[in-house]
Amino acid sequence: MNYYQLMGQKEILLVDDTPEHIEFIVSILSEYNFKIRVATKGKTALKLLKQHRPDLILLDVYMPVMNGFEVCKLIKSDNFYSDIPIIFLTASNDEESIEKGFELGAQDYVVKPFNSKELLARINTHIKLKQQTEAIKEAYKELDSFCYSVSHDLKAPLFSINKLIEFIFSDYSNPLNPECMELLNNIKEKSDEIIKMISRLLEFSRMCKLEMKSEEINLKQVFLDVYAELKNLEPERNISFNIQELPVIKGDSIMIRVLVQNILSNALKYTSKKSHAIIDVTLKETKNNYIISVKDNGAGFDNKYSSRLFGVFERLHSENEFKGTGVGLAITQRILKRHNGKAWITGEVGKGAVYSFSLPK
Ligand SMILES: Nc1ncnc2c1ncn2[C@@H]1O[C@H](COP(=O)(O)OP(=O)(O)O)[C@@H](O)[C@H]1O
Ligand SMILES: [Mg+2]
The missing domain is CATH 3.40.50.2300 (Response regulator)
Structure with missing residues (x-):
């Protein structure tokens, strides 16, 4: 043969x-x-x-x-x-x-x-390349499913631990000594943290698996709606939210909403220590792409680490400074990839950050 x-x-x-x-x-x-x-x-x-x-x-x-x-x-x-x-x-x-x-x-x-040899060689190269690309895609899919099932299966036992701790707090007949209470509180805090991380991982997985719809989306409206929702959670804050006209794009409305939620919740979170937060959403156009940027005047970060931030669980701020799980940017990148777009972020310590993404026209 x-x-x-x-x-x-x-x-x-x-x-x-x-x-x-x-x-x-x-x-x-x-x-x-x-x-x-x-x-x-x-x-x-x-x-x-x-x-x-x-x-x-x-x-x-x-x-x-x-x-x-x-x-x-x-x-x-x-x-x-x-x-x-x-x-x-x-x-x-x-x-x-x-x-x-x-x-x-x-x-x-x-x-x-x-030249028959050349023709054959080229045909074989491209058929092989295509097979390899498909195999890689398949492996990624499997990895995603694995990540999904592990996260999913971990959630139930973690919830049980939480419930057991709550049970000790509320129903245990012997009063607990303060030291023991503190330890239990620490355990509960940690398990809450893991549950949050797992929920975010599941969300991340969902963004890869979800079947994509192609709908017309008024991007500016999505930004306005999401901002209103987030601002509602902390109505006392002094925030200037400025937004330019944005295009109507084609994409999956659920995913695009999740994208905007993650971008704006970062802008709001990392400006939360400023007395006056300023968030600007702007649009630039190139021949083939829309480029949307969201600039804030928050805590910022050291720009030399910016490329790391799109990895799962990568954070440049501690949990004490700003709460978070480090999955948000990875989710946005997945969503943009699925829309043939790209994302990048720049920052300056103490001055703020600019999150930008491109979408094809
Ligand atoms: N607007 C921003 N300003 C400053 N730092 C940011 C901003 N957005 C993202 N980052 C940095 O990128 C990290 C990853 O962001 P993300 O994946 O959304 O995770 P999380 O917000 O849960 O920490 C953050 O922990 C933070 O260090
Ligand atoms: Mg975030």
Whole structure:
């Protein structure tokens, strides 16, 4: 059994309108246990794609009616097909096409006239890469499920410990000596802390697993609603909340709300020791992205540690200074990743912090 048979039969969709190319490629690939389907027009290619997902697409640049670029653009814009590797078939002197192909999300190109060894090597590389990416994704999923079930299973015994302590406090007939009371109080505080951490971990896991909806969301309204809710919890505070016009975006409304909750609750928490807190929400636009920044004049942090903060349980402030679990920023990063966005944070000790995130337009 050779290597190609071991790999299991892989399916390639060949999209080309030149009979000699088709014949040549089919003759090479069929020798190596590939299953090949051929489309001579862009439209047919899209139809064949929908009938069955191939492992890789070989796509000719120049075809009448719908050219290779248009086909590539359509495939890459559909979430269900966008991860199928595409290799463009181009002429050797056609640098412009090669560049455009990469811009549109193609993985590679081969030049005509084809060298059969090179063609095979490139096809195999991309099929292997795709398999490895899938395996990594699967491993992450498993890790997430593991994290979820461990957290979930730990919650019940921890609740029991809490209940038992409460029981000793309230129902135990012998009065407890003060030292014992203090120790029990400490145990209760610690177990409350762990329960909080576990609840946040479960929330973190949920943000990875939750099925995403795509809805229109008025981002400014979400900021205003969440701010009103949080301010309600500490109405005595003196806070200036300034917000610019923000776009209507597409995303999952629950996740975006959780995102804003985590950002604003940090801004409010880390300004809680200032007599006058100032929080500014601003918008910048680039060609492809919206960039939203939330600036506060709170405790800030040493900027050289900023990249750490998106890790689970990473904190730069002690529990005595500011209460927290260190999961909030990790949750925001997950949510943004799922929306094809990014997050970053900068800070200056004593001056404040700026949390920024980008979302594609
Ligand atoms: N607005 C902010 N101002 C100052 N420090 C911040 C701010 N936001 C986040 N941080 C720092 O990043 C850490 C992680 O934030 P987060 O994940 O939300 O956890 P938590 O708020 O529960 O501590 C915080 O502990 C804090 O040190
Ligand atoms: Mg937080």
